[in-house]
């Protein structure tokens with residue numbers, strides 16, 4: 001069943017938001033740089049079946065995989081750091097485990113038995129961890145939340161059992177904690193880390209490696225103290241200090257010996273040194289930009305910046321490619337008005353309207369699109385941003401004053417409307433207005449043909465592309481000629497010509513809007529071409 005694949009379980013303690021996802025992604029990047037095949041997985045203890053139905057303001061962005069899973073934003077970090085496409089099976093939640101379990105129970109799979117957390121829930125978690133892992137050298141499994149959370153317990157028990165079953169030679173535990181600086185004592189404090197490890201050990205898990213987040217160097221004495229009290233070798237207590245850019249994390253972890261200690265824990269002595277030249281180049285570029293450009297993101301979830309994580313990272317990547325530091329000005333679309341738009345857009349060189357849902361806040365976005373269009377300011381619309389761009393153009397240029405989207409209720413001119421049927425992989429998918437909301441959008445990778453002599457074709461420098469989607473509504477092609485008459489170019493279409501994927505505007509410096517989410521495929525080592533072209537248009 002299990003072959004030589006090795007498992008690394010990453011847990012967190014003391015507080016959340018310490019960067020467990022980044023630590024996991026960095027370690028995976030280091031192992032990959034040493035020539036190993038890696039796969040990353042996230043186990044989330046909450047009860048939603050997936051994060052698709054959660055508010056971006058609570059949980060941050062929903063990251064969509066090629067195969068159409070709506071997943072935790074940490075999977076975005078995993079992809080950006082390793083270049084390995086995540087799959088549906090790489091993110092599981094308590095909700096998904098229980099929904100599988102209850103279906104099995106109803107079918108009679110457990111007939112005669114009492115269904116319990118141990119062993120039934122834990123067995124399903126173990127199955128999930130092991131699934132499709134045969135062809136990789138290392139599986140890195142991150143457990144969401146912090147040790148001590150009640151809802152996390154079945155996950156900790158499952159990884160404990162799994163490690164017992166496959167043996168310590170093929171499984172290790174890494175625990176990420178916080179070593180806070182207490183100003184009044186002028187000291188870094190190790191006690192929270194000690195307590196966190198104690199908590200972990202009380203459920204039968206002895207960490208092999210500790211990653212200690214701190215805002216300054218941790219003195220050797222303190223590292224030794226942590227080692228002694230947590231039953232570890234001092235070299236396995238690894239400081240994880242703040243870095244200037246997240247892309248420095250693999251280098252920083254390598255300098256502190258993380259990958260080396262991980263390999264030692266597995267008894268691997270002969271691995272080649274990692275080739276970190278890509279990461280060094282990325283960091284050097286980020287730290288030495290030749291210019292700065294300010295771009296506005298007009299959205300309504302801006303209170304939590306994680307809601308637009310992949311977009312801000314895509315700007316960092318485009319900045320690497322164009323030697324530019326992209327400064328983001330966050331504009332709350334709910335507060336943008338005709339009275340304050342001039343002042344807010346004063347030093348702005350480009351405007352991006354990102355994805356979104358619901359009528360609330362759309363007027364501010366439409367205003368921003370109108371401003372970009374009429375002032376010849378580079379504009380980039382993503383998903384909802386494209387739909388609203390067409391609504392703005394319909395209202396202002398096509399003289400369809402009541403143009404709107406089916407998403408906002410009935411209107412005379414639904415230029416954006418619910419798609420009730422479309423083709424996916426030779427099969428037809430259908431939807432109705434009363435469908436469940438979870439997992440029923442047009443999701444994942446779809447092909448798109450680019451039209452000759454369009455900006456899109458020039459930007460991609462090819463004629464067939466695939467991009468990832470996450471939306472319920474589509475362009476209503478009954479209005480295609482209305483749009484074309486006023487200078488809209490339908491630059492990218494689905495192969496059957498039924499779905500609009502990219503539009504642009506003639507006689508404008510840069511007005512490109514897309515129905516998909518290009519930000520999900522941008523990587524620091526291969527920035528997305530539209531983001532690069534947009535940034536160039538902003539400074540040229």
Ligand code: GLN
Nearest residue numbers: 355356383384471472473
């Ligand atoms: N709300 C729009 C739709 O469902 C756009 C979604 C998005 O921007 N991701 O089609």
